[in-house]
Amino acid sequence: MKTLILVLSVLLVINRVESVKKGVTWGEDPSNDAAKCAALKNFKGSWYYNWDIYPPCQAGVTGVEYIPMIRVESDMGKVNNLPSGSDWLMGFNEPNYSGQAEMSPERAAQLWPQLQATGRKLVGPGVADCGPTPGGGCLYDSVQWYKDFLGNCTGCRVDAVSLHLYYCSATDMMNKITKLYEATGKPVWLTEFACDNPQPQNQDTVVTFATSLLKQLEGSLMVQRYSWFIHWCKGCSASGLLYSSLLNNDSADGSLTPIGVYYSNFVSNSTSGQPSNSSDMDSSDTPSTSSKVSFPTMFLIIYLVLISGNGTNLQAIIDAVEKGDLPNVNIDVVISNKETAYGLERAKKHSIQQRVFSLQKYLKEDTTQNRDRSTYGSELARIIQEYKPKLVVLAGWMIILPSTFLQVLDSVDIINLHPALPGQFTGANAIERAYNAYKSGEIEHTGVMVHKVIEELDAGQVVLSEQVPIYKEDSLEKLEERMHQTEHQLLVKAIKQLSSK
Numbered sequence: 001m002k003t004l005i006l007v008l009s010v011l012l013v014i015n016r017v018e019s020v021k022k023g024v025t026w027g028e029d030p031s032n033d034a035a036k037c038a039a040l041k042n043f044k045g046s047w048y049y050n051w052d053i054y055p056p057c058q059a060g061v062t063g064v065e066y067i068p069m070i071r072v073e074s075d076m077g078k079v080n081n082l083p084s085g086s087d088w089l090m091g092f093n094e095p096n097y098s099g100q101a102e103m104s105p106e107r108a109a110q111l112w113p114q115l116q117a118t119g120r121k122l123v124g125p126g127v128a129d130c131g132p133t134p135g136g137g138c139l140y141d142s143v144q145w146y147k148d149f150l151g152n153c154t155g156c157r158v159d160a161v162s163l164h165l166y167y168c169s170a171t172d173m174m175n176k177i178t179k180l181y182e183a184t185g186k187p188v189w190l191t192e193f194a195c196d197n198p199q200p201q202n203q204d205t206v207v208t209f210a211t212s213l214l215k216q217l218e219g220s221l222m223v224q225r226y227s228w229f230i231h232w233c234k235g236c237s238a239s240g241l242l243y244s245s246l247l248n249n250d251s252a253d254g255s256l257t258p259i260g261v262y263y264s265n266f267v268s269n270s271t272s273g274q275p276s277n278s279s280d281m282d283s284s285d286t287p288s289t290s291s292k293v294s295f296p297t298m299f300l301i302i303y304l305v306l307i308s309g310n311g312t313n314l315q316a317i318i319d320a321v322e323k324g325d326l327p328n329v330n331i332d333v334v335i336s337n338k339e340t341a342y343g344l345e346r347a348k349k350h351s352i353q354q355r356v357f358s359l360q361k362y363l364k365e366d367t368t369q370n371r372d373r374s375t376y377g378s379e380l381a382r383i384i385q386e387y388k389p390k391l392v393v394l395a396g397w398m399i400i401l402p403s404t405f406l407q408v409l410d411s412v413d414i415i416n417l418h419p420a421l422p423g424q425f426t427g428a429n430a431i432e433r434a435y436n437a438y439k440s441g442e443i444e445h446t447g448v449m450v451h452k453v454i455e456e457l458d459a460g461q462v463v464l465s466e467q468v469p470i471y472k473e474d475s476l477e478k479l480e481e482r483m484h485q486t487e488h489q490l491l492v493k494a495i496k497q498l499s500s501k
């Protein structure tokens with residue numbers, strides 16, 4: 001279980017909107033039928049889109065944010081004609097689905113700078129979930145598509161990622177959202193969804209599903225927006241998506257189905273979606289101010305484990321995360337230089353990804369004669385970069401990291417825990433050396449520090465340090481035990497400090 005415990009930020013909510021996240025995916029509406037436009041307003045969402053840059057209902061629906069989309073490559077010309085009223089632009093619909101954008105990650109990445117040039121906030125391509133295995137019209141796993149897209153689009157700005165899901169189980173939906181969030185580290189927009197897999201047998205099933213899902217979408221800090229696929233069923237048969245339709249009849253009065261009623265009345269109990277009467281803003285029909293929605297980013301950390309140690313510092317961080325003491329923090333991966341490190345076992349128990357990257361093996365397998373500690377350092381940094389971490393934690397990592405490592409990870413905070421006070425007992429066996437120094441009257445106490453990693457060993461700006469007393473009757477083991485307790489607390493405190501900046 002990888003616990004994501006994030007700080008809820010208080011959102012200002014737009015007047016007359018029940019949820020800042022809730023929206024609708026508007027089916028085709030060539031007729032601009034007035035009843036449908038009124039119905040759209042009745043959904044009481046804050047936003048909608050229709051896979052295009054032209055709002056239905058002529059000028060759109062006042063008070064509901066219309067977000068334009070560049071659906072396929074042949075729509076690229078439209079970037080110069082975007083309607084006003086939203087800070088956002090959505091890019092490409094179902095790039096991995098036949099009949100939709102059918103765009104490789106590479107191609108999407110090539111076109112992305114043109115979307116970026118609009119200066120708008122950008123929602124990444126809405127990938128269709130392929131189900132258990134890609135097939136049928138869905139040829140590219142959605143999470144893999146995003147990984148490849150972001151991999152190809154390294155300099156790109158992608159403010160949110162987006163996906164389409166049609167499972168009929170809230171758990172399946174949330175699991176898929178979590179996967180995309182973990183792969184990309186970006187806020188997720190669920191830009192099409194309804195209950196269709198397995199196909200519901202009646203309308204009530206859909207309401208039951210929504211009752212469970214909507215609360216989770218509102219409460220989840222991974223989810224920034226969601227929009228139900230309204231589905232204008234033009235004569236569709238009485239199955240599947242018809243039961244998910246929000247409207248009774250695509251050509252008629254805009255009357256709502258049971259799920260339509262539920263969706264439109266849905267008011268979140270969570271702070272992130274709760275409308276607040278007291279913060280009522282001007283009730284004139286200004287477009288919603290979506291920029292008020294703020295999204296807490298996750299603070300990802302990588303933990304490099306000690307070759308021979310037992311990973312108790314790692315455990316201290318895991319415990320703190322799971323107890324909620326480190327809001328914002330997620331441990332992304334634990335990397336070890338040695339397969340047998342017990343810290344890997346600890347990571348496994350808590351479903352944290354484990355990787356082994358052994359210096360010895362790396363050098364031994366050298367066929368090119370080009371490998372050394374320095375290339376190991378840059379290779380390790382490259383592996384770490386895959387996770388786009390904000391913080392890398394070293395605790396007892398015994399290999400001196402070469403400058404190549406630090407250069408590649410230039411913009412990432414890297415901290416090290418060292419069992420001595422600043423300037424004292426650098427290098428190995430610091431506790432034992434302090435113990436001996438005390439015995440020979442050179443020092444009165446020792447301590448622990450957490451510092452930023454620079455090239456020089458156990459130096460670098462001190463984040464936190466704390467004294468640890470040594471007593472006359474102490475054995476080395478007794479002192480070690482006291483040191484470890486301080487280490488655990490100090491490391492967690494330092495991570496907390498850095499992650500709440």
Ligand SMILES: *[C@@H]1O[C@H](CO)[C@@H](O)[C@H](O)[C@H]1NC(C)=O
Nearest residue numbers: 104105106107147148151152
């Ligand atoms: C770029 O995208 C292609 C597919 O279009 C993929 O095969 C490749 O791995 C991606 N490159 C990176 C660096 O992610």
Ligand SMILES: *[C@@H]1O[C@H](CO)[C@@H](O)[C@H](O)[C@H]1NC(C)=O
Nearest residue numbers: 235248249250251252253254
């Ligand atoms: C939908 O509305 C049209 C026009 O009012 C009506 O003719 C048709 O019977 C309705 N269909 C259903 C399934 O209610």
Ligand SMILES: *[C@@H]1O[C@H](CO)[C@@H](O)[C@H](O)[C@H]1NC(C)=O
Nearest residue numbers: 211214215266267268269270
């Ligand atoms: C909100 O809370 C009330 C009272 O606890 C509960 O009856 C209602 O079902 C909740 N609504 C939602 C949408 O969670």
Ligand SMILES: *[C@@H]1O[C@H](CO)[C@@H](O)[C@H](O)[C@H]1NC(C)=O
Nearest residue numbers: 016274275276277278279280
């Ligand atoms: C908000 O306003 C509505 C309508 O005026 C009212 O029914 C509701 O009780 C109010 N809620 C709060 C929390 O004040």
Ligand SMILES: *[C@@H]1O[C@H](CO)[C@@H](O)[C@H](O)[C@H]1NC(C)=O
Nearest residue numbers: 308309310311312342343345
């Ligand atoms: C590491 O800690 C675990 C759990 O406390 C313990 O079972 C194991 O024996 C320890 N291993 C070593 C090498 O100290």
Ligand SMILES: CC(=O)N[C@H]1CO[C@H](CO)[C@@H](O)[C@@H]1O
Nearest residue numbers: 096097098102103104139140
């Ligand atoms: C349905 C589908 O996968 N469409 C496209 C997804 O991306 C690949 C790679 O470009 C294309 O070959 C598919 O046509």
